[in-house]
Amino acid sequence: MERIVGIDLGTTNSLIAFIDEDTPRVIPDPQTGDPLLPSVVAFLADGCTLVGQPAKELVTEQPLTTIQSVKRFMGLGMEHVTGDDHRRYRFADSQGIVRFTVHGRQYTPPEISALILCSLRERAEAYLQESIHKVVITVPAYFNDSQRQATKDAGKLAGLEVIRLLNEPTAASLAYGLDKKEEGLIAVYDLGGGTFDISILRLHTGIFEVLSTNGDTRLGGDDIDQRLAERFLLAGLPEALQHDPRVLSSAQQTAEAAKRALSTAEGTRLVLDIPDQGVHISHTLTRREMEDAIADIIARTLAPCHQALKDAGLSPRDIEAVVLVGGATRMPLVRQRVGEFFGRTPLADLNPDEVVALGAAVQADTLSGRRRDMLLLDVVPLSLGIETMGGVMSRLIERNTTIPASVKEMFTTAVDDQTAVDVHVLQGERELAQDCRSLARFKIPIEPQPAGVPRVEVTFLVDANGILNVTATDLRTGRERSVEVKPSYGLTDREIERLLEESIDFAEEDVTRRLLIEARTEADTMLHATEKALRHHASLLAEGEEIPLLAAVQALQEARAGEDYNHIRDLIDALSEATTPFAQRIMDTSIQEALGQKRLSEL
Amino acid sequence: MNHPDTVRCWRCSHEHPPALFCPACQAIQVLPSQIDYFRVLGIPRRPVVNEAELTRRYYDLSRRLHPDLYQTGTAEEKEASLKNTALLNRAYRTLRDLPERGQYWLELQGERLGKDNNRVPAELADLVFEVQEKLAEVREARVAGKDTAVQTELEQIRADLNEQLASLRRALAKNLAQWESDRQAPELLRNLKNLLSEIAYLRTLSRDVEKESEIQWNV
Numbered sequence: 001m002e003r004i005v006g007i008d009l010g011t012t013n014s015l016i017a018f019i020d021e022d023t024p025r026v027i028p029d030p031q032t033g034d035p036l037l038p039s040v041v042a043f044l045a046d047g048c049t050l051v052g053q054p055a056k057e058l059v060t061e062q063p064l065t066t067i068q069s070v071k072r073f074m075g076l077g078m079e080h081v082t083g084d085d086h087r088r089y090r091f092a093d094s095q096g097i098v099r100f101t102v103h104g105r106q107y108t109p110p111e112i113s114a115l116i117l118c119s120l121r122e123r124a125e126a127y128l129q130e131s132i133h134k135v136v137i138t139v140p141a142y143f144n145d146s147q148r149q150a151t152k153d154a155g156k157l158a159g160l161e162v163i164r165l166l167n168e169p170t171a172a173s174l175a176y177g178l179d180k181k182e183e184g185l186i187a188v189y190d191l192g193g194g195t196f197d198i199s200i201l202r203l204h205t206g207i208f209e210v211l212s213t214n215g216d217t218r219l220g221g222d223d224i225d226q227r228l229a230e231r232f233l234l235a236g237l238p239e240a241l242q243h244d245p246r247v248l249s250s251a252q253q254t255a256e257a258a259k260r261a262l263s264t265a266e267g268t269r270l271v272l273d274i275p276d277q278g279v280h281i282s283h284t285l286t287r288r289e290m291e292d293a294i295a296d297i298i299a300r301t302l303a304p305c306h307q308a309l310k311d312a313g314l315s316p317r318d319i320e321a322v323v324l325v326g327g328a329t330r331m332p333l334v335r336q337r338v339g340e341f342f343g344r345t346p347l348a349d350l351n352p353d354e355v356v357a358l359g360a361a362v363q364a365d366t367l368s369g370r371r372r373d374m375l376l377l378d379v380v381p382l383s384l385g386i387e388t389m390g391g392v393m394s395r396l397i398e399r400n401t402t403i404p405a406s407v408k409e410m411f412t413t414a415v416d417d418q419t420a421v422d423v424h425v426l427q428g429e430r431e432l433a434q435d436c437r438s439l440a441r442f443k444i445p446i447e448p449q450p451a452g453v454p455r456v457e458v459t460f461l462v463d464a465n466g467i468l469n470v471t472a473t474d475l476r477t478g479r480e481r482s483v484e485v486k487p488s489y490g491l492t493d494r495e496i497e498r499l500l501e502e503s504i505d506f507a508e509e510d511v512t513r514r515l516l517i518e519a520r521t522e523a524d525t526m527l528h529a530t531e532k533a534l535r536h537h538a539s540l541l542a543e544g545e546e547i548p549l550l551a552a553v554q555a556l557q558e559a560r561a562g563e564d565y566n567h568i569r570d571l572i573d574a575l576s577e578a579t580t581p582f583a584q585r586i587m588d589t590s591i592q593e594a595l596g597q598k599r600l601s602e603l
Numbered sequence: 604m605n606h607p608d609t610v611r612c613w614r615c616s617h618e619h620p621p622a623l624f625c626p627a628c629q630a631i632q633v634l635p636s637q638i639d640y641f642r643v644l645g646i647p648r649r650p651v652v653n654e655a656e657l658t659r660r661y662y663d664l665s666r667r668l669h670p671d672l673y674q675t676g677t678a679e680e681k682e683a684s685l686k687n688t689a690l691l692n693r694a695y696r697t698l699r700d701l702p703e704r705g706q707y708w709l710e711l712q713g714e715r716l717g718k719d720n721n722r723v724p725a726e727l728a729d730l731v732f733e734v735q736e737k738l739a740e741v742r743e744a745r746v747a748g749k750d751t752a753v754q755t756e757l758e759q760i761r762a763d764l765n766e767q768l769a770s771l772r773r774a775l776a777k778n779l780a781q782w783e784s785d786r787q788a789p790e791l792l793r794n795l796k797n798l799l800s801e802i803a804y805l806r807t808l809s810r811d812v813e814k815e816s817e818i819q820w821n822v
């Protein structure tokens with residue numbers, strides 16, 4: 001049975017977990033022992049990439065080429081990119097899918113996420129001593145179809161088979177349910193680095209049934225850091241400095257550290273020190289001041305809670321347990337507000353940073369066929385529909401419908417001999433198509449017939465990953481017709497293929513480059529030693545030895561200037577061979593000198 | 604709603620009446636998509652259902668059909684699991700909701716709600732007019748910045764609508780219960796249709812009101 005591991009691909013941190021004899025366990029970094037991998041990717045000038053802590057350390061030094069919180073951009077178009085984002089990063093286009101420009105190359109969010117996934121995979125492979133191919137990746141419950149698809153694409157680009165996308169709050173409930181054998185109605189409040197989810201579940205004899213979910217995919221701890229940075233650090237600086245990427249990223253890091261400290265301490269010092277920019281700010285921040293500054297951000301999480309309860313037909317008092325997930329729920333203010341809303345003290349006995357990854361490992365165990373005692377019944381977070389006459393959104397699958405869910409729609413033609421019908425798929429709760437998210441467009445091919453005669457049945461199926469699949473059947477011929485769906489904010493299948501091919505090429509190129517660098521370094525060492533020996537021990541050269549030796553030196557120097565590492569290695573060997581007798585003599589002499597002019601044979 | 608009398612198992616070719624699992628080899632089967640929801644859930648085909656039993660059947664079947672349990676299975680098993688679970692979910696969603704079930708029951712009898720479903724049902728004209736007027740007032744009050752007044756108004760409208768909906772649902776439940784003994788009475792059918800269009804109309808109206816209150820806390 002092939003192992004499937006669970007991955008929490010987070011905005012701020014990512015984790016990988018597996019089942020160790022029936023107990024889910026997070027795999028730590030082999031060097032530092034840290035279970036969290038910061039979701040940060042740094043692109044270096046020499047073409048190498050760093051992921052995790054080493055990348056995070058470069059954030060303030062090279063902010064434009066170090067990408068943080070890439071999850072916030074998954075499945076989005078350039079029109080969703082904010083002014084702050086533009087100050088922080090360089091983007092390639094003004095429309096279409098988001099593409100970061102780094103060192104003259106373009107990267108989509110799934111490509112950057114793939115680098116994080118690769119790093120997690122390496123961590124797991126080193127720990128488990130086996131190769132990993134299959135994964136469960138968690139996503140915010142409120143992620144729409146494009147964001148889910150982008151996450152799946154990231155997995156593909158990392159060379160992984162994504163067996164399931166699992167909603168984060170649901171994953172957390174699994175980890176809790178496993179622990180407590182809970183029954184009844186629970187609410188999972190998940191405030192992460194960049195996203196907020198609320199899910200209401202009914203737990204009943206091993207079935208975890210999601211009744212409703214709601215949230216905000218652009219609300220999280222990052223917003224709190226940004227608010228604190230703006231209010232307490234940047235406000236006093238000149239305008240130009242406020243928009244400086246280095247100042248911005250330093251301020252954000254300082255703010256984040258202060259926020260963490262204030263979860264336990266009543267006060268902390270905020271220090272922002274960038275001497276070469278003439279920035280020096282230092283003052284005390286109390287927990288009370290921080291809470292006043294961010295109260296409205298926390299309040300924004302309550303509207304989705306209210307809506308989720310309403311959709312489930314429940315009131316706050318019906319909830320029997322409230323579970324807190326995500327690092328931001330460590331803040332006392334969050335606990336207080338959530339407690340007030342539901343009228344009960346929330347549970348936080350499991351580590352809020354790890355609980356999602358642990359739940360993903362539990363679900364991976366079920367999917368691998370090892371475990372059959374628990375079952376998740378999850379829902380689609382947002383209504384799905386199509387654009388109809390007059391730009392109206394016609395809902396086909398209502399939000400909070402249990403997945404997998406399918407619906408069939410009949411299509412026909414409006415004019416004679418029409419050869420295709422255009423379908424525009426939307427997601428959202430608004431009445432007008434223009435106010436909903438455009439997911440995709442596709443054409444149903446139709447054989448020329450008088451208007452109204454063709455009958456094509458289109459099946460919209462939302463699978464267990466919450467991703468939409470479309471198939472069309474011509475009812476006259478009974479033939480299934482394939483529809484090529486053009487995602488509005490995603491990569492096409494062809495683009496993914498191209499990126500995969502490129503990444504293989506790049507991987508080869510990376511290896512080649514590394515081997516070349518190593519060969520050159522070795523050549524330098526060899527040339528340096530030979531040159532030194534010739535300078536200091538020219539008297540030890542035998543008759544006729546100097547010319548071939550100098551020729552070998554010159555040949556290696558020429559090879560070193562080239563790109564062929566194999567050739568460099570060959571000539572290193574050649575020079576090494578040519579200098580062996582000479583080197584031997586030098587060695588002998590040095591030893592003789594050291595031993596008081598005794599000959600080797602006398603020892 | 605016709606479906607074939609017998610189907611052939613994809614694995615062992617055994618011919619059997621449509622079922623979730625082949626009686627011979629136990630392999631999961633794709634149910635014909637025209638099969639009725641009562642059969643999917645294995646409960647009596649009656650307009651009144653025992654809700655506890657319905658939920659129990661739904662959970663039991665989910666535990667046997669869900670795609671999570673067929674992840675390591677063959678392509679045929681995966682497809683059957685996916686399609687059947689989608690069908691099971693739709694069946695459960697329809698049958699557990701009283702108006703949805705009523706409408707589905709009508710469809711099973713070969714009846715449909717008329718095209719004039721969007722017209723204001725005569726019995727509701729007064730209420731609809733009142734609600735629309737109040738909603739207009741609410742919007743005006745919001746523009747004028749009288750937020751607390753808006754809140755009270757909305758609460759009142761919501762309460763009125765919910766009360767009306769609840770009484771319609773009671774009438775619907777009563778009518779559906781009568782259907783069992785008095786199968787084809789044309790008057791019962793007409794009543795059922797009227798009730799269902801009234802409920803459908805009120806639900807839409809109620810949605811408008813909810814939207815208005817959502818704007819409240821989204822600000």
